[in-house]
Amino acid sequence: MEEPGKIKLTIPCRLDHVHLAGHAIKGVLAETIKDSELVFLIELAVCEAVSNSMQHAHGCNADCNVEVSIFLCNSELVIEVTDTGAPFNADLLKNKQCHDPEDATCEKAAEGGRGIFLICRAMDEVKYKSFADRNILTMRKTIKPTDRDGEP
Amino acid sequence: MDIETRYEGSALLAKPLEKRLDAGNAPAFKSHMVNYILEDHLHIAIDLSEIEFMDSSGLSALLSTLKTIGSRGKLVLFGVGRNVGKLFSLTRLDRGVFEIHEDKHSALQSLNKAI
Numbered sequence: 001m002e003e004p005g006k007i008k009l010t011i012p013c014r015l016d017h018v019h020l021a022g023h024a025i026k027g028v029l030a031e032t033i034k035d036s037e038l039v040f041l042i043e044l045a046v047c048e049a050v051s052n053s054m055q056h057a058h059g060c061n062a063d064c065n066v067e068v069s070i071f072l073c074n075s076e077l078v079i080e081v082t083d084t085g086a087p088f089n090a091d092l093l094k095n096k097q098c099h100d101p102e103d104a105t106c107e108k109a110a111e112g113g114r115g116i117f118l119i120c121r122a123m124d125e126v127k128y129k130s131f132a133d134r135n136i137l138t139m140r141k142t143i144k145p146t147d148r149d150g151e152p
Numbered sequence: 153m154d155i156e157t158r159y160e161g162s163a164l165l166a167k168p169l170e171k172r173l174d175a176g177n178a179p180a181f182k183s184h185m186v187n188y189i190l191e192d193h194l195h196i197a198i199d200l201s202e203i204e205f206m207d208s209s210g211l212s213a214l215l216s217t218l219k220t221i222g223s224r225g226k227l228v229l230f231g232v233g234r235n236v237g238k239l240f241s242l243t244r245l246d247r248g249v250f251e252i253h254e255d256k257h258s259a260l261q262s263l264n265k266a267i
Contacts, residue, residue: 106219117243
């Protein structure tokens with residue numbers, strides 16, 4: 001049985017579907033959060049997580065799916081991105097400074113690999129677990145009263 | 153992906169006509185930009201004013217364009233909105249990597265100096 005207030009999406013592993021996850025989270029948050037920059041950052045984290053799962057866990061196999069569940073209760077937003085593909089190296093989450101190119105130049109700046117860094121910067125807590133052939137990235141964000149729609 | 157292009161002197165002005173530059177369309181955008189460079193357009197201003205959402209794949213496509221031009225020409229950006237600006241500041245790619253201008257006039261002025 002689903003927990004009350006939990007919204008779940010199942011998206012086929014196609015990169016041209018990543019925006020659907022973005023639109024969904026934006027739609028859910030639009031009713032609650034008035035800070036558009038905060039909504040953008042959460043949408044960014046979700047899209048990065050979904051495209052990581054599609055590309056790295058499932059190799060963009062359109063026969064596979066990625067699940068996104070969104071749970072917003074009072075001040076806590078919890079988003080889980082689940083896949084059944086190849087797990088990734090969770091140690092990447094420990095280094096929040098990776099690809100934080102202080103004093104970078106065009107020559108030194110890496111072309112890719114900023115997805116995890118952006119997820120960690122956008123969310124308050126990011127955890128990853130892999131068990132029973134399922135990989136789950138859990139992202140948490142505390143929504144402050146001043147971020148909420150209609151709050152003083 | 154639809155990209156509006158026109159010439160301002162020797163500079164190429166490229167404006168992606170999408171609201172998003174993400175994992176879904178960044179490879180197509182990158183491919184278009186590489187083609188312009190292969191056609192010898194080495195001074196390019198990209199107008200990002202239509203883009204409301206960009207992710208790390210969009211950044212990668214822009215970085216790839218910048219690196220492909222290299223020291224042979226110049227790439228400048230303008231029309232950067234609030235969300236895209238936040239992405240540049242989070243990744244610090246607005247500090248010493250991308251040249252970002254307030255408007256088209258300033259972007260073209262910078263390109264013309266390099267031509």
